[in-house]
Amino acid sequence: MGHADSGSSRSLPREQDPRLPATHVPGAFLPRTFPRWSNGAVAATVLFAYAVLRLLLVRATRLNSDEPQHAHVAWAWAHGLVPYRDVFDNHVPLFHMLTAPLLRLFGETPDIMYWLRLSMVPLAVTALGLAYWIGQGLWNRRVAVWGVMLAAVFPPYLYVAGEYRTDVLWGVAWLAVLAIAVLGRWSMRRALALGLAIGVAWAVSLKTSLLVAGLATGWLIVHVSRPRGERPPLRTVAASLLWIALGACIVPAMVVGIVAMKGGLAAMRYDVLAHNIVPGLGGAYPLSRLPRMLGLLVFMVASLWPLRSAANASLPARRALVVASAAVYGLLLLGAWPLLSRQDNLPVIPLLTLGLAGWWDRIALPGSVRRWAPAALAFVALGFVFGRHAPLQDRIADYRATLADVLSITTARDPVLDDKGASIFRQRPFYYALETITMMRMRLGSIPDDIPQRLVGTGTHVVWARRLPAPDRAFVDANYLPAVRGIRIAGHDFGQLGAGAASRMRLLLPGRYKVLGGDPSGVSLDDVAYAEPRELGAGEHTLSVTRAGHYLLVWEPAARLFGGFATP
Incomplete structure (x- = not known):
């Protein structure tokens, strides 16, 4: 800020800098007009x-x-x-x-x-x-x-x-x-x-x-x-x-x-x-800033x-x-x-x-x-x-492929748990973005860690998150199967079953599920011969097989992400 054009009668010496625009009034804080680009x-x-x-x-x-x-x-x-x-x-x-x-x-x-x-x-x-x-x-x-x-x-x-x-x-x-x-x-x-x-x-x-x-x-x-x-x-x-x-x-x-x-x-x-103000945020003052x-x-x-x-x-x-x-x-x-x-x-x-x-x-x-x-x-x-950073290298390709998978297996009605909004076009079951301040507030208890409850309450079948607190990560690992590029899908891994074996599991998320792996014949789900994907409610379910193999139960819209497993 400087002198306004206030009609002062005091004469002012001219600025001696030859690079100054000719329209400059010396003594004023600024030149009279914006300078033209000379070239x-x-x-x-x-x-x-x-x-x-x-x-x-x-x-x-x-x-x-x-x-x-x-x-x-x-x-x-x-x-x-x-x-x-x-x-x-x-x-x-x-x-x-x-x-x-x-x-x-x-x-x-x-x-x-x-x-x-x-x-x-x-x-x-x-x-x-x-x-x-x-x-x-x-x-x-x-x-x-x-x-x-x-x-x-x-x-x-x-x-x-x-x-x-x-x-x-x-x-x-x-x-x-x-x-x-x-x-x-x-x-x-x-x-x-x-x-x-x-x-x-x-x-x-x-x-x-x-x-x-x-x-x-x-x-x-x-x-x-x-x-x-x-x-x-x-x-x-x-x-x-x-x-x-x-x-x-x-x-x-x-x-x-x-x-x-x-x-x-x-x-x-x-x-x-309020969210951004947290006592002790950043820890002790880092001396590395002094230089x-x-x-x-x-x-x-x-x-x-x-x-x-x-x-x-x-x-x-x-x-x-x-x-x-x-x-x-x-x-x-x-x-x-x-x-x-x-x-x-x-x-x-x-x-x-x-x-x-x-x-x-x-x-x-x-x-x-x-x-x-x-x-x-x-x-x-x-x-x-x-x-x-070679100009021809595409460093966003992996994210694009993962987002394409998430969008292909979900609709606008399906929530997706990600860290901060990576799925972009899908609602998140947990309100807060899992960034530095949120994680600190969760550790301090000022934000309740109810991620498992939100996952179940909103019927979230897809998780794409890497920043989960340890208890939430354990819950996700127990109830969601790893698919591709960090995506996890609701389901259960029965592991390697022997011929004539039966295995019980508890399902937290109701939905349409598909059995993958093992032999296509001789699979029963809850004592009913399995022929196609089936709607399952929350609660206990039993898988019975007549032949040995590795079996999965996965949320049916995402079954294609488990390409390494045969489909009964």
Whole structure:
């Protein structure tokens, strides 16, 4: 934030930086207009190359379990389920609301994650387009290209930026916030626009609170680092804050209103707020974070250093704000956030790489070294990426095949127990997603572990889960048979039976069952000759055989998944 166009008669010295747009009013915190891309072809080439890279990696990077979870929530929105009440979600809902039409468009298909990842490519390109815009406006085209290239091939950014997750939209929203904040002449209209963009980011992720704190702290640091004559009046600052706050409330209020109208507000309050607050979450503070915090602190101080000697600190101040806000966010995240994940840094990595590129552009090195070193580093990183993720390798194929099996043996009425929503198009018998916070709450007893009761009560015949607590895993192992790729099907393994043997078992889940294995003739179920799949109720049942063999009783719709067994 900076001086508004308030008609001050005080003359201001002109900024001496030759890269500053001619429309700049020195002493103001921002230039009068958004800078033009001096060579649109350069920007288009860089962003087109990044789009191609993103397309090559759609199948080549491993699926993160968060992606189907987000798809499951968006599917619930698309099919009229009450958000938060019918489907657990510990995220704020704007991303799922906006992408729900994609679930309707693509329909129930095992290829859904391919299509959803493809839909993220425009957002990923937009994020780096905004970063390029910021880089060219505050530094120059060379810094913009370097900064974007470094972010584009930085593995922790590259892998996550192409996933179907809320954080991709969050990153775009926050980069838009920074572009609005530093690439135009300040006015109350711009303050309102800035607030609207912050509100969009807030409606996508509550971690925006840390970003806002980082931006506010960065602005305050830059503000006190500037000469008094170049600081905006307090009246302008106060008015700007009011308009920003007003704008920031609009989108979240609309989103909460929609959830309330659908009847999910009470559940949303728990899922988004209460569920995520657990005493002791994350355990003792990890000292491994300290080196990263020190690095961010040094980076922030380096970004502020040019303010000491600048004849007019307007342009260096805006550069410093971009870098300092990202660094302060990183410090807050590392210092206060109990659980860290790769996606936490999506909004700030492009800002930090711009700062790094700007620093590299300033140091006195031979022109060829300064010009080509960032490109060489980017190509080395790209080689590392392709070495680990060959573009022609399909790392989603196993998930797709498993989802295809689950969808083929179930209908929309059949619940499936998965960890977090991997089956996407099927309801889950257990409300909570089996993620880190849920598992900790179950250990503490604040979430009752009633998974066995829910499996029986909802008639769930299919389990596709790897994160079950030990008692629940034991229950599933006892009542569900392993099929293919981690899918388990309701049934019973009688084991190897001798000729003339009879074996009793207790069935918990009623349904239509089929006998597999052994000899096709001479099989009786409950003293009735077995000829075809039969409806069985819960309770004890007896299998009698006249010939020796290995026999299974499986839920009939999934019998084809047990291809190694003959069918009596």
